[in-house]
Amino acid sequence: MESISSNLTAVREQIAEACRKAGRREDEVTLIAVSKTKSAAAIREAWDAGQREFGESYVQEFLEKVEAPELSGLPVSWHFIGHLQSNKVRQIVDKVTMVHGIDKVSTAKELSKRAGQHDLTVDYLLEVNVSRESTKYGFSPDSVLQAAEECFALPNVRLRGLMTIASPAPSEARREFAELRQTLDKLRQNAPEPSLLTELSMGMSGDFEEAILEGATMIRIGTAIFGWR
Numbered sequence: 001m002e003s004i005s006s007n008l009t010a011v012r013e014q015i016a017e018a019c020r021k022a023g024r025r026e027d028e029v030t031l032i033a034v035s036k037t038k039s040a041a042a043i044r045e046a047w048d049a050g051q052r053e054f055g056e057s058y059v060q061e062f063l064e065k066v067e068a069p070e071l072s073g074l075p076v077s078w079h080f081i082g083h084l085q086s087n088k089v090r091q092i093v094d095k096v097t098m099v100h101g102i103d104k105v106s107t108a109k110e111l112s113k114r115a116g117q118h119d120l121t122v123d124y125l126l127e128v129n130v131s132r133e134s135t136k137y138g139f140s141p142d143s144v145l146q147a148a149e150e151c152f153a154l155p156n157v158r159l160r161g162l163m164t165i166a167s168p169a170p171s172e173a174r175r176e177f178a179e180l181r182q183t184l185d186k187l188r189q190n191a192p193e194p195s196l197l198t199e200l201s202m203g204m205s206g207d208f209e210e211a212i213l214e215g216a217t218m219i220r221i222g223t224a225i226f227g228w229r
């Protein structure tokens with residue numbers, strides 16, 4: 001079995017190569033290591049190999065890892081990338097760098113309220129279901145524009161961009177990533193502060209090269225770093 005550290009090196013090289021192909025700088029793309037279902041010890045191994053941004057999907061598991069002795073005292077940057085129910089926002093609001101995947105205006109409002117109670121400003125993304133699969137969460141590309149209108153004015157949170165999970169086939173995925181980029185461009189046209197809307201969270205182990213070619217600023221990679229779940 002390959003080690004987490006050598007997997008990370010390989011993934012970083014592939015990111016660099018995709019950035020060359022896309023004519024983009026490597027520092028335009030943030031690698032989020034998706035550690036869901038993996039142990040705190042595995043996260044520590046990635047940390048020791050220089051990885052700082054991690055993605056978790058399940059609230060209870062996330063809270064346990066934040067408290068894990070293996071990670072105590074380390075300034076890990078946590079991204080919550082799973083589906084977030086409104087009633088769970090309170091539990092994670094003061095522990096996250098960014099919440100990806102907000103799929104309801106009411107959840108954004110709850111995030112705003114809870115962030116205010118902690119005197120924080122929390123960055124978040126709206127999830128868009130570009131593949132239009134009924135099993136997936138997220139706004140349609142049209143409805144997200146309207147939803148964002150309601151979100152812009154919320155205090156203690158900053159809408160920073162969009163997130164998506166693409167179809168499994170890389171050729172379809174590429175088209176969907178392009179659509180997410182175009183949707184963000186439209187969103188900027190109506191935004192009170194367009195310069196805040198910089199983030200496209202898209203691309204996973206199987207399709208991150210396509211995502212980088214289409215402008216991803218955050219890629220979320222689990223399997224290629226930590227192995228199969």
Ligand SMILES: *Cc1c(COP(=O)(O)O)cnc(C)c1O
Binds near residue numbers: 165
């Ligand atoms: C699990 C997960 C990932 C990582 O997927 P891999 O295929 O293992 O790289 C990325 N994004 C989200 C939202 C996930 O739930």
